[in-house]
Amino acid sequence: xxxxxxxxxxxxxxxxxxxxxxxxxxxxxxxxxxxxxxxxxxxxxxxxxxxxxxxxxxxxxxxxxxxxxxxxxxxxxxxxxxxxxxxxxxxxxxxxxxxxxxxxxxxxxxxxxxxxxxxxxxxxxxxxxxxxxxxxxxxxxxxxxxxxxxxxxxxxxxxxxxxxxxxxxxxxxxxxxxxxxxxxxxxxxxxxxxxxxxxxxxxxxxxxxxxxxxxxxxxxxxxxxxxxxxxxxxxxxxxxxxxxxxxxxxxxxxxxxxxxxxxxxxxxxxxxxxxxxxxxxxxxxxxxxxxxxxxxxxxxxxxxxxxxxxxxxxxxxxxxxxxxxxxxxxxxxxxxxxxxxxxxxxxxxxxxxxxxxxxxxxxxxxxxxxxxxx
Numbered sequence: 538x539x540x541x542x543x544x545x546x547x548x549x550x551x552x553x554x555x556x557x558x559x560x561x562x563x564x565x566x567x568x569x570x571x572x573x574x575x576x577x578x579x580x581x582x583x584x585x586x587x588x589x590x591x592x593x594x595x596x597x598x599x600x601x602x603x604x605x606x607x608x609x610x611x612x613x614x615x616x617x618x619x620x621x622x623x624x625x626x627x628x629x630x631x632x633x634x635x636x637x638x639x640x641x642x643x644x645x646x647x648x649x650x651x652x653x654x655x656x657x658x659x660x661x662x663x664x665x666x667x668x669x670x671x672x673x674x675x676x677x678x679x680x681x682x683x684x685x686x687x688x689x690x691x692x693x694x695x696x697x698x699x700x701x702x703x704x705x706x707x708x709x710x711x712x713x714x715x716x717x718x719x720x721x722x723x724x725x726x727x728x729x730x731x732x733x734x735x736x737x738x739x740x741x742x743x744x745x746x747x748x749x750x751x752x753x754x755x756x757x758x759x760x761x762x763x764x765x766x767x768x769x770x771x772x773x774x775x776x777x778x779x780x781x782x783x784x785x786x787x788x789x790x791x792x793x794x795x796x797x798x799x800x801x802x803x804x805x806x807x808x809x810x811x812x813x814x815x816x817x818x819x820x821x822x823x824x825x826x827x828x829x830x831x832x833x834x835x836x837x838x839x840x841x842x843x844x845x846x847x848x849x850x851x852x853x854x855x856x857x858x859x860x861x862x863x864x865x866x867x868x869x870x871x872x873x874x875x876x877x878x879x880x881x882x883x884x885x886x887x888x889x890x891x892x893x894x895x896x897x898x899x900x901x902x903x904x905x906x907x908x909x910x911x
Contacts, residue, residue: 545570571895579899581666581899581902583759583902584691587667590689591664592667595664596690597662598657598661598662599770601660602621602624603621605659605891607619607622607816608620609877615731615753616748616752623878626877629735633739633857634856636793636818638857639867639869640886641792642834642835643873645831646897647889648831650897651879651880653666666832667866668829668832671767671807674767674769675716675719675764675772678764679762683826686721686722686723689880692758693721694720694761694762695718699713700718706795706796710816711765714764714765719759720757730773732750732820735750738818740796741797742861743794743857759822760812760824761811761812767810776837779802781905785851789853789854790797807830815827815830847892852869869890
C-alpha cells in the first residue's frame with residue numbers, strides 16, 4: 538500500500554462533509570454565493586445497487602438522448618447522426634487535450650455532469666446517476682447486472698469473434714477477450730457506432746487526427762469483455778491503491794499506467810476490460826458503459842481528494858496529452874478546454890475541483906477506503 542494520510546483524518550473529513558470532495562477555498566468569483574447543503578446534494582450510486590426498474594429507467598434515458606437529433610454541423614461532422622453521437626464527437630475532438638494531461642479529471646467530471654443534466658432535463662430521468670464498480674465485477678463480468686444482457690443491464694458482451702492476443706504496446710500483450718463482435722442483447726443491441734477506430738498513437742504523439750476522423754463509418758456496437766484485464770488491473774487492491782495515491786503524480790500513474798508502455802492503470806484497464814470501441818480512447822463514448830466507467834473514476838478521484846485533503850486541489854500534467862506537443866503546466870487558473878455546444882463557456886480548473894462547489898452538488902454512496910479500516 539502506498540503512503541497515505543492517517544485514516545482518522547479522512548474519517549473526520551467524511552463526517553464533516555459527507556462523501557463529497559473537499560471544497561476549494563480558491564473558487565473563482567463565478568460561483569460566489571453558491572450553496573450545496575447535505576440535503577441538496579444528489580447521491581451517485583453503484584448501478585448494481587439499483588433496483589431493476591431503476592436500472593431500466595437509466596438505460597431508457599440514454600436511449601432517449603440517442604433518439605434526439607444532432608445539433609452539430611453534419612457537413613463538418615458526418616458521424617454526428619444524433620445527440621448521443623454529438624457527445625462522442627465532442628469527446629473525440631478534445632481527446633488530445635483532456636487525456637494524459639492536467640485537465641483529465643476535472644474536464645471529465647464536468648462532462649459527466651452535463652450528460653446527467655441532459656438525461657434529466659431532456660428525457661425526464663429522475664433516478665440516481667450510477668457508476669460501474671468494476672472492482673466488484675472482476676470475477677463475473679458476463680453474468681454481472683451490468684453485462685448479463687437482460688433488459689435491466691447495460692447490454693451484453695459481443696458475439697465471439699477472434700482469439701488472437703492483443704498487443705497494446707511493444708512490451709504489453711493481453712489475451713483476447715471472450716467477445717469481439719456485435720453486442721447480442723440488452724437495451725443497446727440495435728445501436729450503431731458511426732465513428733471509426735482511431736489509433737491511440739495519435740494521442741501519444743500529439744499528431745492531428747486524420748481528415749477522415751469524423752466521417753460516417755457505421756458499425757454495430759462491439760464489445761470484447763476481458764476477464765484477464767479486469768482481474769489483473771481493476772480488482773479492489775488496485776482501486777484502493779489508486780484512491781490512496783500519495784500525490785497527484787502518483788494518482789495519474791495509478792489511473793492510466795503508461796499508455797503504449799508496459800502497464801495499465803485502473804482507468805485504461807477499465808476501457809480494455811470492455812474492449813471494442815472502448816479500446817479506442819478517442820471514440821470510446823460511443824459505448825454507453827463509458828459514462829458509468831467514468832463516474833466510477835470520478836468516485837475514485839473524489840476518494841483520493843478525501844483521503845488527501847491537503848492535496849485535493851493539486852494537479853499534475855500539462856495542457857496536452859503526454860505533453861505532445863510541449864505545453865504549459867495546468868494550474869487552478871488555467872481555462873479548461875470547452876465541452877462543445879454543451880457548454881462553451883470559459884471555466885477555470887479551480888471551479889471543477891470540488892463535488893459540492895462550482896457547478897456541482899453531489900456526493901457518492903460509498904467511497905474507496907483502505908481494506909480493514911472503517
